Amino acid sequence: MEFEQVRKLIHGVPFISEDQGKMLYEFIRAGGMKECLELGIGHGVGSCYIGAALQETGGKLTTIDRVSAKEREPNVEALLNRTGLESVVTPVYEPNSYTWALLRMIEEHSVEGVCTPYLDFCFVDGAHLFEPDACAFFLVDKLLKPGGWVLFDDLYWTIGSSEFAQEEWAVKLSPAERDQPHILKVYEVLVKQHPAYGDFRITGQWGWARKKGSSEGNVLDAIGAHETLAGYLKRYLRPWKRRLKKLAGFYGS
Numbered sequence: 001m002e003f004e005q006v007r008k009l010i011h012g013v014p015f016i017s018e019d020q021g022k023m024l025y026e027f028i029r030a031g032g033m034k035e036c037l038e039l040g041i042g043h044g045v046g047s048c049y050i051g052a053a054l055q056e057t058g059g060k061l062t063t064i065d066r067v068s069a070k071e072r073e074p075n076v077e078a079l080l081n082r083t084g085l086e087s088v089v090t091p092v093y094e095p096n097s098y099t100w101a102l103l104r105m106i107e108e109h110s111v112e113g114v115c116t117p118y119l120d121f122c123f124v125d126g127a128h129l130f131e132p133d134a135c136a137f138f139l140v141d142k143l144l145k146p147g148g149w150v151l152f153d154d155l156y157w158t159i160g161s162s163e164f165a166q167e168e169w170a171v172k173l174s175p176a177e178r179d180q181p182h183i184l185k186v187y188e189v190l191v192k193q194h195p196a197y198g199d200f201r202i203t204g205q206w207g208w209a210r211k212k213g214s215s216e217g218n219v220l221d222a223i224g225a226h227e228t229l230a231g232y233l234k235r236y237l238r239p240w241k242r243r244l245k246k247l248a249g250f251y252g253s
């Protein structure tokens with residue numbers, strides 16, 4: 001399915017933007033990806049963009065969320081029905097977390113205690129919390145082929161600035177846990193320090209990394225996905241903005 005077709009069919013549904021959808025679509029097509037995974041379905045917008053590209057490459061997507069995602073209006077099933085991508089995208093629901101589904105996938109792809117990696121790409125756009133997503137990274141690593149890519153959304157999202165900020169569990173957290181971006185920590189500390197990963201790149205809110213071991217070219221270069229100057233400045237200035245805000249709060253109190 002062409003990008004314009006899928007874009008029109010899902011126009012206006014949250015969460016990812018049309019520009020992000022275009023980047024995902026072009027990335028999957030240009031990379032000729034076949035086996036993809038998404039952690040965090042939401043309404044299924046990313047699933048549709050990835051699915052449309054996979055229809056062209058002959059690939060498939062597994063996308064995982066909590067059972068509660070079925071209650072979304074529209075839900076991924078409705079969007080897949082609208083786009084006709086049901087045969088390309090398989091939604092999987094877990095009562096608690098995609099980490100358990102990942103464990104099951106590792107077991108299913110293991111023979112005599114050795115897991116055979118098969119994934120070309122994993123889009124991590126779920127909890128945005130350190131514990132599930134740090135765990136998810138190491139689980140996904142076992143499933144990701146050499147040369148495969150992992151992409152983290154919402155690098156800068158924080159609990160303190162989210163709709164969860166006043167919830168009981170969020171109020172009990174340390175200031176660092178509330179105000180530091182968990183996904184950025186996963187990306188900077190776990191992914192970038194992992195000796196098996198390289199080709200790190202940040203585009204907007206997204207952090208990309210590629211598992212080493214393939215001689216193929218960098219598909220991000222092929223599609224012209226680079227960090228813009230505005231994005232770089234925003235990223236560079238963000239920690240300073242946070243410090244200034246804190247300081248203003250300190251002197252204001």
Ligand SMILES: C[S@@+](CC[C@H](N)C(=O)[O-])C[C@H]1O[C@@H](n2cnc3c(N)ncnc32)[C@H](O)[C@@H]1O
Nearest residue numbers: 015016040041042046065066097098125126127
């Ligand atoms: C921002 S939405 C996903 C957006 C989606 N990728 C898109 O393209 O629009 C995040 C989703 O992650 C799910 N989620 C959060 N924590 C999760 C967990 N531990 N296991 C499974 N799903 C989770 C939420 O239920 C929510 O639907």
